[in-house]
Amino acid sequence: MERDRWPRVEELYHAAAARAEGERAAFLAEACAGDDVLRREVESLLAQPASDRGFLDGPAVAVAAQLVSEASVSVLTGRRLGTYQVQARIGAGGMGEVYRAHDTKLGRDVAIKILPTVFTSDPDRLARFEREARVLASLNHPHIGAIYGLEDAAGIRALVLELVEGETLADRIARGPIAVKDALTIAREITEALDAAHEKGIVHRDLKPANIKITPDGAVKVLDFGLAKLHPGEAEDVKALTDSPTVTVDGTRAGVILGTAAYMSPEQARGQPVDKRTDIWAFGCVLFEMLAGKRAFDGTDATETIAAVVRGEPEWPALPSAIPPKLIALLKRCLQKDPRLRARDIGDLRFELDEVSRAPAPAGTSTAIPRVPLWRRAMPYAAVVLLTVVLTASVAWLLRPAASDRPVARFVITLPENERFSNIGRQVMAISPDDAHIVYVANGRLNLRRLDQLVATPIRGMEGALRTSNPFFSPDGQWIGFWQNDQLKKSR
Secondary structure, eight states, X not given: OOGGGHHXXXXXXXXXXTSOHHHHHHHHHHHTTTOHHHHHHHHHHHTSOTTOHHHHHSOHHXXXXXXXXXXXXXXXXXXXXXXXXXXXXXXXXXXXEEEEEEETTTTEEEEEEEEOGGGGGOHHHHHHHHHHHHHHHTOOOTTBOOEEEEEEXXXXXXXXXXXXXXXXXXXXHHTOOOOHHHHHHHHHHHHHHHHHHHHTTEEOSOOOGGGEEEOTTSOEEEOOOTTOEEOGGGOGGGGGOOSOSSOOTTSOOTTOOOSOGGGOOHHHHTTOOOOTHHHHHHHHHHHHHHHHSSOSSOOSSHHHHHHHHHHOOOOGGGSOTTSOHHHHHHHHHHTOSSTTTSXXXXXXXHXXXXXXXXXXXXXXXXXXXXXXXXXXXXXXXHHHHHHHHHHHHHHHHHTOOOOOOOOOOOOOXXXXXXXXXXXXXXXXXXXXXXXXXXXXXXXXXXXXXXTTOSOOEEOTTOTTOOSEEEXXXXXXXXXXXXXXXXXXXXXX
């Protein structure tokens, strides 16, 4: 913590401490005006045990000084923690600073998350830190950042994590909206990660573009499970937690806001208990932002942002007009304010994304225009085919040989009682070039008959065929062509 921030931290601490516990979260959200680091510092002070009289009665600046980790940048950089050589500070999260380090034993680079030393004496903070380790250890998935171990050296507690190279999704979105095809690929891999977590009874609770990385080879990694909530049935140690600002018996204490405002679900913004549907809301926010290049819910400060989350609607016209209607419908189900109406399972959304990927909307199609019926879309093609047939027939008529004295042949096709012409509306019959044979489609198969006979012979190999239509003879009459299951085939 910078020393010039201490007076502000002290001021906000005393102002928040004077308020009822249930009012503090809203007060800090407004007073900190989007400065998440400042808010976390004040919340950390407020979370200290009330039995510590010196803490509550003394000036906050004295306690704030303790929040500066003894493992500061200047001390840790170049220092050795066990088998790890710390190289550089690369970021900071809700539970401490993150460093790049080199594993001297295995010869690989890792990320080390350091728990500030002042928190090691706080049982709630320490339990949350160890709980994050257990959460990550239970999630062995290619789209979730892995944990390699816990390190406790020289009084420093640290998580040893997979070092994920590449840019964050937030960095990618900052360059502009992401193409629908690429956004669907990223979204699908996010759903795979969340589905794996939800299967283990784990809710992330802080999903946002800054917590999603895209590796140089294009793979997605979901990071920072520091606010993750374990299912009560699988978190025996949760009962030991007392009054942490981030974790209690049910994983969420009423009145305490967790996560980043723009991606919190309405129930999370109100400090109410949450379940996996809060991750589905956050996923919808992330997907909207990828496609639109802007947040679904935003404001000039945290208070306005939370108000937009609770009462506002996304700016739907900001989405590109070429987005498939099914994708719009999926987004709207994710962003239902009432969790009872929201999509309930992230795995189902993954399958829907696959369907959208397989059948993307044509470029330029407006999402407000309903899908045109198949027969209407086929009319232009049918007109072209009909025109081609007419022109071909006209040319053939003009180039026909001189009329011969061949007699006109008349015939009748009488089908047995158990047969019907198939695919009515398409061509079902053709006459050979020498006028000696006819072929027709009945009961889904081809039948060949001489004109001087009354009984047709089924063409072998057509048993069980479906959607057979448009038969025709070759110019020399040696084979018969036909369409079957949208494929052109022939039979001799």
